[in-house]
Amino acid sequence: MTDRLYLMPIGLAASPQVEEGDCVRLAGGLVYAHRFAAVVRRGGKVVSRDRFTPDGAAEAFARLPDALGPEAEAQWAALRTTHTPLQLGARTIRLDQPQVAGILNVTPDSFSDGGKFLENPEEGAAHAARMLEAGAAMVDIGGESTRPGAAAVWEGDEIARVVPAVEYCAAMGAAICVDTRRAGVMNAALDAGAHMANDVSGMRQDPNMIDLVAARGCPVVIMHAPGSGDDLHADGDYDDVVFDVFDWLAARRDAAIAAGIAREKIALDPGLGFGKTLADNLALMNALPLFHALGQPLMIGASRKRMIGALSDEAAAHQRLGGSVALALRAMEAGAQIVRVHDVAETVQARNIWRGLRDAALTDFSMLPA
Known part of the structure; x- marks a missing residue:
């Protein structure tokens, strides 16, 4: 079965200074996220959920199955994308x-x-x-x-x-x-x-x-x-x-x-x-x-x-x-x-x-x- 990955923001912050900069500005907007979950689903069922903050993102991605590495990087970049008007x-x-x-x-x-x-x-x-x-x-x-x-x-x-x-x-x-x-x-x-x-x-x-x-x-x-x-x-x-x-x-x-x-x-x-x-x-x-x-x-x-x-x-x-x-x-x-x-x-x-x-x-x- 093919594994599917979902990088889910699970903890928002009022501002980046609240978390001493350990935040992501979601989609280039006015909302900041501090905590995330890397959720893996297989055959329609969740098989793992690993929580992390931006400072620990690389370590969290290293814990994922190798095949999900590119998708993790793609979703992580997408979360931080600033959209053109x-x-x-x-x-x-x-x-x-x-x-x-x-x-x-x-x-x-x-x-x-x-x-x-x-x-x-x-x-x-x-x-x-x-x-x-x-x-x-x-x-x-x-x-x-x-x-x-x-x-x-x-x-x-x-x-x-x-x-x-x-x-x-x-x-x-x-x-x-x-x-x-x-x-x-x-x-x-x-x-x-x-x-x-x-x-x-x-x-x-x-x-x-x-x-x-x-x-x-x-x-x-x-x-x-x-x-x-x-x-x-x-x-x-x-x-x-x-x-x-x-x-x-x-x-x-x-x-x-x-x-x-x-x-x-x-x-x-x-x-x-x-x-x-x-x-x-x-x-x-x-x-x-x-x-x-x-x-x-x-x-x-x-x-x-x-x-x-x-x-x-x-x-x-x-x-x-x-x-x-x-x-x-x-x-x-x-x-x-x-x-x-x-x-x-x-x-x-x-x-x-x-x-x-x-x-x-x-x-x-x-x-x-x-």
Whole structure:
């Protein structure tokens, strides 16, 4: 059986001076990790777990099976990778701090807004403008509901929904990401002024998507979803959801690179809520720092999702603001570069407070050793 390795940050630090410099700056952001675990899995089962700090990394890697040495070095380098900014049209999206992507759903059956932005384009444009004014780094436009049980959408209908929204967002000078799993929709959106693809099927459902993204040279978010057909929520059976999703994303990253997509244009999303139980979602949120070992920026979409209702007396989607902000902050604490949210103003405010606290911790010289 082939051994698989996972370098998991298990202890974060307020600042490097707290640990006298024995820290790693995760993914070039504002989060520092002091303790790590080198986890080895064989046949779907964990067979060893060796804890270490950065000063002891070389010794920990020497204790691993020889065949895992190159992977250990690759993941260790990935954890410390500083990501280059995303260039979305005229907008430069820095990835050394958390960014907020505002959601604009143009569907008749959205679980969060009831289709009002599709039926009234003026209201959709006003909503996009409000999100940008509130501090959204980009607008993420979706023309198909992917909630459990939602019917698949014909490509022509999806194009008719998405393209007008792209056009009015482009007229505002927005950075635009389009949430679609169809190459035809993405191609039309790029022609209309979009800049980035967000494929919830991980570029698997439409075999032309990976080639389109490579040919057009646009950045892409690859999201995990277990279903291989129209139902993205199917087949959600895991030996260990964290490690299985990690391996799946690694494979899709490698497939994208092999297809000619530049590595610096690939972001990853563990796909909260897609074919995952509440326990699965919580496990992924708690293990988010591990996913930096894949070497790509992370986008996290937890806003208003079912897991919040499950933990808060079945609160309806429009009553999940507190939970959405809590999960966005959790993602920031894990070093995620982009949080995808409905409630932009509230999330940006929370991000700014979080950023102030991080800056204060990093400049608190009272924590330096004597």
